Amino acid sequence: MILWLRYFRNLLLRNAQLKLVSLVLAVLLWIALNGEPKSEVGLKVPLEFRNSPKGVEVLGEVSSVDVRLSASSSLVKRIDASEVTASIDLSDWSPGERTYPLGENNLTVPFGVTVTKITPSKIRLRFEPTARKLVVIHPRILGKPAEGYALRSVICQPDKAELEGPASHLTAVQSISTDSLDVSGRSSNFSSRLHLYIDDPVVRLAGDQDTQVEVTIVPRPVEQGKAGLN
Secondary structure (H helix, E strand, O other): HHHHHHHHHHHEEEEEHHHHHHHHHHHHHHHHHHHHEEEEEEEEEEEEEOOOOEEEEEOOOOOOOEEEEEEEEHHHHOHHHHEEEEEEEOOOOOOOEEEOOOOOOHEOOOOOOOEEEEEEOOEEEEEEEEEEEEEEEEEEEOOOOOOEEEEEEEEEEEEEEEOOOOOOHOOOOEEEEEEEEEEOOOOOEEEEEEEEOOOOOEEEOOOOOOOOEEHHHHHOOOOOOHHHHO
C-alpha cells in the first residue's frame, strides 16, 4: 500500500511546474471565455449519414440542418462552417420508415461553443433495397439540317442504359435522354459521343455509361412540280 502511495505521489509531482502552468492557463482561458458577453450565430450544416447500409437506398427530404451556436463574442466571430458537422448513425436501420431525433449528440462543434437550437429537431428516413432497371435512350435533337436536306435517322449505340436506385422511383422511369445534339445547318452524316441525363435526382446510372449517337442526313427529294420548272 505504501509503495502505491509513493508511486502516485511521484506521478503527481513529476513535471509539477509544467502541470501547474497548464492548470493556470486553462483557468485563465475559462475565465476569458466566460467573462465576455455571449453571442449567437446561425449556420446551415450538411447532414451526414454514418454507417450507411450497403445495397440500401436512404431516402429523405432533409439534406442539411440549421443550427444556432452560442459562445463568447470573440469566438463566435471565428467560427467557420467547416468546423461544425451534423451526422446521424444509421447502424440500427430497419426497412421502411424511421424517425431520428436531432440533438447536441448529433453535432460536433469547436471547444467553448454550445448548441442552442437545431432545426429540424427530427427527420424521417425511408430505407429501400437498391434495384436496377434497363431503359431506352432517347437522343435529344435540336435545330434543323441545312436547306434542301432532311434528317433520315438518329441511332444510339448502345440504345439502352442500366439504372439503379430505389424501386419506388425506378418504376416511373421508362426512358432517359442524351445531352442536346444540334444538327442546325448540317448537310452530311456525323456522330457524337454524348452523356446521359436522368430527370429523377434519386435515380442514377449503374456505372460509367454514355452513348454514341449516329446521325444520318440526306438530300431532301425534289418535288416533281419544282423539277419541271427547271
